[in-house]
Every structure is written in structure tokens, then in C-alpha cells.
Amino acid sequence: MAMAMSRRPINPSRRVADIGGASPVPTSLHSKSRSSPFLSLGLIVVGAILLIGYFYRGSGGFGHIGAVSRVQGDFSCTTEVQQAIPFLKKAYGDSMRKVLHIGPDTCSVVSALLREEDTEAWGLEPYDIEDADHSCKSLVHKGLVRVADIKFSLPYRAKSFSVVIVSDALDYLSPKYLNKTLPELARVSADGLVIFTGFPQHHKAKPTDKSKLGRSAKLRSATWWVRHFVQTSLEENEAAVKKFEQAALRRSYKPSCQIFHLKSYQ
Ligand SMILES: *[C@@H]1O[C@H](CO)[C@@H](O)[C@H](O)[C@H]1NC(C)=O
Numbered sequence: 001m002a003m004a005m006s007r008r009p010i011n012p013s014r015r016v017a018d019i020g021g022a023s024p025v026p027t028s029l030h031s032k033s034r035s036s037p038f039l040s041l042g043l044i045v046v047g048a049i050l051l052i053g054y055f056y057r058g059s060g061g062f063g064h065i066g067a068v069s070r071v072q073g074d075f076s077c078t079t080e081v082q083q084a085i086p087f088l089k090k091a092y093g094d095s096m097r098k099v100l101h102i103g104p105d106t107c108s109v110v111s112a113l114l115r116e117e118d119t120e121a122w123g124l125e126p127y128d129i130e131d132a133d134h135s136c137k138s139l140v141h142k143g144l145v146r147v148a149d150i151k152f153s154l155p156y157r158a159k160s161f162s163v164v165i166v167s168d169a170l171d172y173l174s175p176k177y178l179n180k181t182l183p184e185l186a187r188v189s190a191d192g193l194v195i196f197t198g199f200p201q202h203h204k205a206k207p208t209d210k211s212k213l214g215r216s217a218k219l220r221s222a223t224w225w226v227r228h229f230v231q232t233s234l235e236e237n238e239a240a241v242k243k244f245e246q247a248a249l250r251r252s253y254k255p256s257c258q259i260f261h262l263k264s265y266q
Pocket of ligand 1: 176
């Protein structure tokens with residue numbers, strides 16, 4: 001049950017607060033103190049399990065607790081994108097002005113990007129938006145976030161965005177569809193394409209993921225990905241890789257996902 005709870009999309013504002021270092025504990029204490037007097041012992045036990053699940057999810061990426069949730073397989077590269085924003089800004093500089101994020105829970109990434117100075121952001125959600133909260137609904141209403149199947153042509157003109165960032169979406173595509181989707185991602189970007197995928201050793205395909213695109217995540221090695229990028233004529237963006245790695249090293253940031261920096265088509 002804790003697993004089911006932690007799989008649900010989290011309120012973007014809350015998640016961003018977590019990234020900023022705010023502790024998720026006050027939220028948990030609040031809901032506990034509010035509900036416990038009215039619940040039977042059995043429900044309190046269930047509630048405690050849910051709170052623990054919630055706490056682990058909310059703390060993803062922090063020290064050993066992040067490691068615990070990763071081992072449990074409950075880790076998303078979309079969360080990693082939010083943590084990587086400062087380093088992406090160092091790597092891409094002015095090109096972080098017009099960003100498209102593609103991936104599940106894109107509202108959380110778009111909200112985080114919009115909080116950055118001089119950054120416009122759009123989101124493409126490859127799956128249905130479940131449990132959209134108020135701020136996500138408002139992003140959809142403004143046309144900043146839309147739902148589209150990335151197996152087909154993307155609903156944007158060539159070079160519509162300076163940088164395109166993808167997370168937790170390509171892991172679900174077969175090589176046949178990657179052959180069509182990767183060129184599409186490069187087509188709509190002008191200054192670069194950043195791909196976040198799971199490490200095969202850290203992530204296990206979860207049965208629940210299957211519902212999303214009708215097939216489970218297949219986590220592939222860096223060698224596999226690089227071979228596929230070559231097949232689709234995508235080249236590594238060496239300048240961006242170097243700047244990103246330097247900025248990450250300075251802050252001892254170790255991503256929990258594989259991050260590939262690719263050039264857009266010329
Ligand atoms: C993908 O495209 C490459 C290059 O055109 C080709 O060699 C490969 O067989 C394709 N893979 C699939 C699964 O269609």
C-alpha cells in the first residue's frame with residue numbers, strides 16, 4: 001500500500017520545496033495530528049505506513065534516504081531533472097531561456113523551471129495527467145503543458161525550443177519507435193537535447209509502469225544508448241558535457257540517472 005501511495009504524482013509545489021531543502025516532516029506531522037484522534041488503531045497503522053512511504057518519496061535524493069528509495073526502485077529521473085536545473089543552467093547558459101521538458105509529471109519540472117529567472121518553459125506529458133492539482137491544471141489551461149504520444153510527430157515546429165529535456169519517457173520505447181522519436185526531439189530543439197534515463201543496475205522495471213505505454217521500462221546501458229544515438233545521427237554535445245560535469249564536480253552532485261547531452265541537428 002505504501003508503494004501504491006508513493007507512485008502517485010506529488011504536488012509540484014511541495015516537491016520543489018523539498019528540492020530547496022525544506023523538510024517534508026512538517027507536512028507529515030500536520031496531517032498526522034489532524035487525523036489521528038479520529039481513527040481506529042488499524043487505520044493509524046495504515047496511516048503510519050503511508051506517511052513513511054510519503055516521507056521516503058519526498059526525501060528522494062537526500063543522502064542515505066535517497067539511496068533507500070532508489071534501492072526500492074522508487075526513483076524517478078523526472079525528480080532528478082529538478083535537482084539538475086542549476087547544473088543545466090551552467091552547461092547551457094543563455095540557451096536555458098526556452099525549455100521544453102518531456103516526461104511524466106512534467107508539471108513539476110515546468111513549475112520549477114518557471115521559477116528560474118529568464119526561463120520560459122513548456123511541458124509535454126506522454127501519459128495521461130492523473131490527479132492534476134490546481135497549479136498543473138492552470139499550466140494545461142495556459143497551453144504550457146500538453147499531453148501527446150511521443151511515438152508520433154511532436155506537435156511543435158522545428159527549433160521551437162532552445163533546449164529539450166526528456167526524462168523517464170524513452171525507457172519505454174522500443175528501438176523501432178526510438179528511431180522515429182529521437183530525430184523528432186532533435187528537430188524541435190535548437191541548442192541541444194538532454195536525455196535522462198535510468199541506470200540499469202539502479203532501477204528495476206516495475207509492474208505498475210506497464211500501464212503507461214503498454215510496455216515496461218527497459219533500462220539500457222550507456223553503450224546501448226550511445227550506439228542508438230549514432231544510428232540516428234545524433235552527436236554528443238561535448239561542450240555541454242564538460243561544463244555540466246565541472247559544475248557537478250564543484251558541488252559534489254552525483255546524478256542518480258544517466259544524463260546524455262546531444263547536439264540538435266544543424
Ligand atoms: C533504426 O535505424 C537504424 C539506422 O537507420 C537502423 O540501422 C536500425 O535497424 C533501425 N532499428 C529499428 C529497430 O528499426
